[in-house]
Amino acid sequence: REKQTVPTAAQVKALIRSHAEGDEERFYSVALQVAAEAARQGHGRFAQELREVLDSARSHPARSDPEQRARPVPMVQPRGELAGLFTAAYSKTRLADMALDVDTRGRLERVLTEQRQRSQLQSHGLHPQRKLLLVGPPGTGKTMTASALAGELSLPLFAIQLHTLITKYLGETAAKLRLIFDAIRETRAVYLFDEFDALGTDRDSRNEVGEIRRVLNSFLQFLEHDDSDSLIVAATNYPTSLDRALMRRFDAVIRYTLPEKDVALEVLKNRLGLLKTAKVKWSTVQKAAADLSHAEIARACESAAKLAILSHRTHIETTELVQALNERRSAQG
Numbered sequence: 001r002e003k004q005t006v007p008t009a010a011q012v013k014a015l016i017r018s019h020a021e022g023d024e025e026r027f028y029s030v031a032l033q034v035a036a037e038a039a040r041q042g043h044g045r046f047a048q049e050l051r052e053v054l055d056s057a058r059s060h061p062a063r064s065d066p067e068q069r070a071r072p073v074p075m076v077q078p079r080g081e082l083a084g085l086f087t088a089a090y091s092k093t094r095l096a097d098m099a100l101d102v103d104t105r106g107r108l109e110r111v112l113t114e115q116r117q118r119s120q121l122q123s124h125g126l127h128p129q130r131k132l133l134l135v136g137p138p139g140t141g142k143t144m145t146a147s148a149l150a151g152e153l154s155l156p157l158f159a160i161q162l163h164t165l166i167t168k169y170l171g172e173t174a175a176k177l178r179l180i181f182d183a184i185r186e187t188r189a190v191y192l193f194d195e196f197d198a199l200g201t202d203r204d205s206r207n208e209v210g211e212i213r214r215v216l217n218s219f220l221q222f223l224e225h226d227d228s229d230s231l232i233v234a235a236t237n238y239p240t241s242l243d244r245a246l247m248r249r250f251d252a253v254i255r256y257t258l259p260e261k262d263v264a265l266e267v268l269k270n271r272l273g274l275l276k277t278a279k280v281k282w283s284t285v286q287k288a289a290a291d292l293s294h295a296e297i298a299r300a301c302e303s304a305a306k307l308a309i310l311s312h313r314t315h316i317e318t319t320e321l322v323q324a325l326n327e328r329r330s331a332q333g
Helices: 009-020 024-040 044-058 102-116 118-122 142-153 172-186 210-225 244-249 261-271 282-289 294-310 318-331
Strands: 086-090 131-135 156-160 190-193 231-236 252-255
Touching (some): 009 024, 102 118, 261 294, 282 318
């Protein structure tokens, strides 16, 4: 007979909060995490029954007052000159889906709290954090953070395509930037400038041509004068190459690092949630995962999981998981 599984305190609070706010997507996301955790603990029957209940609930229209439920902003597909500058999507990612250290998670939760209660702040002459600079090594969750913010706030996610934004023609890039900031003002969404160092390079660098300096100056002016309700998220792997003036224009600079042991363990268990891991020697696996990014650990888990499935097994072996992690390390060079 299976023992009863109990959601964590954080999951219970998240379930109650999302229900109170009418955020159905977030409610289902947390409930699915409870199911995944139950599966990891060996409560397969409970996990399957919970998933069936959730699937049944989602297949029926909600009976509550539709005015009380959170509604996403209608998706506005970029057209005309904007079509080549953005990719647009709705994100299902939630902050609870991410393995983060306590400080980073706390800072992002603060951003979400201020956004959800922005009217209250604005009534007192204050403004919520909405211009964020995310810095840190590749694969540590910066891009996923933008998706999580969009998912939590039920906003569209617009990713700016910097390779089409930056051109060799004098003045053309600045003109495109103006179009982007016009869109930021007109359509509330999360706007992601990934690989931001391509745009925000230090103006004093001897290797930078005059056009890039002019583009950066334009960006700084647009960013400083932007007073929209949208979130602007810039992410870079190379913070030391950024112009110092940029730091002052952002409401918050959030630094991402390679995962510590406890965070790495969380990534491992989350990614292997649908397979049995009772026999895995986690201390051995944690050593193999040292100095790997969140993304590399996730890819190693996927590789080990596929090997288990193709071998017609429902459990993961320590040796194959360690091997997958070592292969990811070798691939890094």
